[in-house]
Amino acid sequence: MSIIARRQRERTEMRQLILDAARSIFLEKGYDHTSIRTIAERIEYSPGTIYLYFKEKDDIFHALHEEGFRRLLESMQPLLHVQDPMERLKAMGRLYLDFALKNKDFYDLMFIMQAPMNMEKDPCNWEMGSHTLDFLKSVIRDCQKAGYFKGKDAEDLSFMVWSTVHGMAALFCRNRCQVYENREALDLVEKGFTYFSEMLERY
Amino acid sequence: MSIIARRQRERTEMRQLILDAARSIFLEKGYDHTSIRTIAERIEYSPGTIYLYFKEKDDIFHALHEEGFRRLLESMQPLLHVQDPMERLKAMGRLYLDFALKNKDFYDLMFIMQAPMNMEKDPCNWEMGSHTLDFLKSVIRDCQKAGYFKGKDAEDLSFMVWSTVHGMAALFCRNRCQVYENREALDLVEKGFTYFSEMLERY
DNA sequence: TTGGAAAAATGAACACTGTTCATTTTCTTT
DNA sequence: AAAGAAAATGAACAGTGTTCATTTTTCCAA
Numbered sequence: 206m207s208i209i210a211r212r213q214r215e216r217t218e219m220r221q222l223i224l225d226a227a228r229s230i231f232l233e234k235g236y237d238h239t240s241i242r243t244i245a246e247r248i249e250y251s252p253g254t255i256y257l258y259f260k261e262k263d264d265i266f267h268a269l270h271e272e273g274f275r276r277l278l279e280s281m282q283p284l285l286h287v288q289d290p291m292e293r294l295k296a297m298g299r300l301y302l303d304f305a306l307k308n309k310d311f312y313d314l315m316f317i318m319q320a321p322m323n324m325e326k327d328p329c330n331w332e333m334g335s336h337t338l339d340f341l342k343s344v345i346r347d348c349q350k351a352g353y354f355k356g357k358d359a360e361d362l363s364f365m366v367w368s369t370v371h372g373m374a375a376l377f378c379r380n381r382c383q384v385y386e387n388r389e390a391l392d393l394v395e396k397g398f399t400y401f402s403e404m405l406e407r408y
Numbered sequence: 409m410s411i412i413a414r415r416q417r418e419r420t421e422m423r424q425l426i427l428d429a430a431r432s433i434f435l436e437k438g439y440d441h442t443s444i445r446t447i448a449e450r451i452e453y454s455p456g457t458i459y460l461y462f463k464e465k466d467d468i469f470h471a472l473h474e475e476g477f478r479r480l481l482e483s484m485q486p487l488l489h490v491q492d493p494m495e496r497l498k499a500m501g502r503l504y505l506d507f508a509l510k511n512k513d514f515y516d517l518m519f520i521m522q523a524p525m526n527m528e529k530d531p532c533n534w535e536m537g538s539h540t541l542d543f544l545k546s547v548i549r550d551c552q553k554a555g556y557f558k559g560k561d562a563e564d565l566s567f568m569v570w571s572t573v574h575g576m577a578a579l580f581c582r583n584r585c586q587v588y589e590n591r592e593a594l595d596l597v598e599k600g601f602t603y604f605s606e607m608l609e610r611y
Numbered sequence: 612t613t614g615g616a617a618a619a620a621t622g623a624a625c626a627c628t629g630t631t632c633a634t635t636t637t638c639t640t641t
Numbered sequence: 642a643a644a645g646a647a648a649a650t651g652a653a654c655a656g657t658g659t660t661c662a663t664t665t666t667t668c669c670a671a
Contacts, residue, residue, distance in 0.1 A: 251620065252621090253620070253622070257619070257620075
């Protein structure tokens, strides 16, 4: 019996080996400019071997997509210690932006990259995404119970809030902040989010 | 003399022929999945011919990038007839979003795609982009003169406003609205923008 | 310990990509 | 019609994702 167990273990180890190499190269060169051959070379295996562990290149992408969502969820943990709903909402925005700025390439992978966005193939991540979104909606509803956002629809509001932080993250990730000459991108995001927080609080 | 003139004319006609074909295929299959050979085949020329009119594939991208910015600027024309600054700001957001939703692929090309974002190569579009941004800032300053956004920095505010509409457009373009199951993406954007407009007005 | 089955890894091959360039075709002028 | 210039060609190169017949390694029973 122990042999099957070892086989299984070695299999997941090999998968992880590929994923680690792939992530490192993706984050360096981008998804499109990373070839299977390069990944294979990095781990000192032949290109064909990769296909024994992943059906296609997209599968590697999806595995990393999943890792990104796990990291995002983890980074949201501090929210559990914030009681006041509006403070919690603002903290959530901050943590989300922090994640994006500090994990630029993971963020790109998760929310910007043009990848096969089909629920069939990536049910786990859709679930994690949905959970995060559900959490956002519930925080917004808590705010409403506390007197904010009277008469607004929580779902529509959640989309607007998400759009704003995503917008900043996306402009940052794809270097569009450069149109603001002589301005530090990080500073723009910082100030922009501060204003948005104030707006939310007064809405 | 007339022959040189015709030569010149034929040259720009050929460029346009290539651009039209390229745009049509880009918008259908996306930049990465459009090959030079496909474009050549569409216009019934050999692949090599393309390279007599464009140094490389990226050059075609940049030409379309420019066309996109021309279209965006054009679609902003109605703003000249809106006097009230806050109405003008809201109208600007609407027109921007309309442009993004109706020209999904142009928008993607202009604001999302990971393309060589270097000012040296694309000075014209950086200029157009800067102008659009300058206009946004000036509208915001007009709002401030009318009593809105007291004590805020116009540039930082412009970044926040841009981020929000861009965020919606980007989530739309890259199919991330799908996490909202049973919701029409266009409806989310519509409601989201309405809320954002209200927030702006009260800020 | 050895034979053979099963699992794992290989790398050549296929059809595709962007790009280059010697060759051929077409046009223009003398 | 001949010579020269401009335009178009398509084969070739080095790269891509992916497949699969072949080889190597691992395993267990005899």
